[in-house]
Amino acid sequence: MTKIESITGTGIPLLLDDIDTDRIIPARFLRCVTFEGLGEHAFEDDRIQDPDHPFDKPQYQNASILLGGRNFGCGSSREHAPQSLIRWGIKAIIAESYAEIFFGNCTSLGVPAVCAPRETLEILNREIQDHPDQELTVDLTTMKIRCGDQEFDCTLPENARAALISGTYDFLAQLLKSESEIKERAASVPYFTSFA
């Protein structure tokens, strides 16, 4: 798998708290058997109601780094949410904090979801709005965000960081290696053997 050491691209600002997965991709678009086409529906209902929504603004159409607030991705476990962001073009997210299932989904899809303090997010928010063409870099090797000549600290749990930079974020291959241990463990769990 691709090693993800850093992501560089322009930003899109969405500095709001408690953005839930129903907003990221409304439930009616989950009526599908593949993730194809979900990108065009990212934040669809918010966009209908807010003519100034960043996902509709021309200056952000090529953005790949999403700026969020606190508790980003709360709500449903639907992987459709990060899948929709990825298909829209998002490659990394910077937010104050994340809901855990959303964070796990992002990591397993190779999208670094890093945390930064509110002050950093507010500076980046202004920078992105003032200079939409300005590129940002989220560097997982140094855990820094670079924006022009400014540099900020960010955080990512070490296991997620290690998985992304070593290209092992899709755990399936690792899990598959343990077939004999899995069966051994199962044999020691009382209900797997019907309490025999």
Add this chain to the structure above:
Amino acid sequence: MSNTKNLFDKVWDLHTVKTLESGQDQLLIGLHLIHEVTSPQAFEMLRDRGLKVMFPERTMATVDHIVPTQNQARPFEDNLAEQMMSAIEKNCREFGITLLDVDDVRQGIVHVVGPEQGLTQPGMTIVCGDSHTSTHGAFGSIALGIGTSQVAHVLATQTMALGRPKVRQVKVNGELGPGVTAKDVTLYIIRKLGVQGGVGYAYEYAGDVFDRMSMEERMTVCNMSIEGGARCGYINPDQTTVDYLKGRPFTPEGAAFDKAAEWWLSLASGPDAQFDDVVEFDAADIEPTVTWGITPAQSVGVSESLAPVSDYPEDEQTLIKEAFRYMELEENQPIKGQKIDVAFIGSCTNSRISDLREAAKVVEGRHVSEHVKALVVPGSQLVRKQAMEEGLDKIFIEAGFEWREAGCSMCLAMNPDKLVGNELCASSSNRNFKGRQGSPTGRTLLMSPTMVAAAAINGCVTDVREMLSAVTA
């Protein structure tokens, strides 16, 4: 086993296959529940890699999210929904998984069906591609919602990679007042701890309030753990748990049941169990609770008014303003008396037989307000059947409710049951997010099923306690 270990740690340790290089544990999964929305892409991943399902007998499938609740004749009118039905039928057939399809009397909402069938048992690790999997923690299991990639991992290996959360004990002691339900307890906890208060934690619910609750009430509490940001929630198994499980289709029988029961009870956190955090609430402080905003933490007691924006911490005010704007509600307004358009009793939080019985008590002999569209959607076909045997359907129908078939329905509106425009819905479901109930501008007030029933009758948010006292007077 060590007395200092809590249930979560005992169950986690038992299921740990190994610690991966990432530091996460490879956790063995005891029960994998699947449904039509989050599984099709996972089966495609298996096909792409030429993999099989490792333990098909530990996987159970049902259909719930997209199932219509009026006409369930196939093919469904919605072609996209029909495609999803065909996909899960094909996938289950090909991979050897039992499917409780719409023509099976056991079909229903995945989190209602698991416990009802006795599939959900203490000490298990349970996952499902649905965040309300936390429901199953009511039995003293570790029950986690997962994404579709993880659904594929579990299908292929019966394991998943997961970092171990911390454990917070949430204690509620004392006596709940009359008319105060499990739903009010869980809404109160979320209000106090916040929608992200549980991030990084599993919640152990403890204290005499939970000890006295029925299994169905415990499920309601655990169901909404995820709304408070917790990875899962659980309640220690006790005699109530054992009694509930006895005689269910997938529960062990005879000597195996006794052995199972002994093991289940041994898993409970002991008196010396250690926790990473403990919080405590007094049951007497809880009243029937209603959400007014756009997150499940934005709620008030039914006798309260909506606090002005200036009462909130500065960093929350943007969101609070947005909640007032979206909900079209005013600062300082009492929530009681707020006119509603729709009343929905259903969802994995509150669609069980006990919910319908309690709501029917409020409804009996009364009539739904003229301007309200009200519907009851049982959580499973068996709940529906039971309710009809008890005559609850007639009580609801005579009062002017629509009596529907089992499914997730208007909780997230992936089927035809949707709010229209900016309708305001009193709902027994679990999420009041913007657009959640199918209309981009639809509005949701979460409350208990009895509070929904009361709101349906009066056409506005009502303190159900006033109606209950009228019944007993």
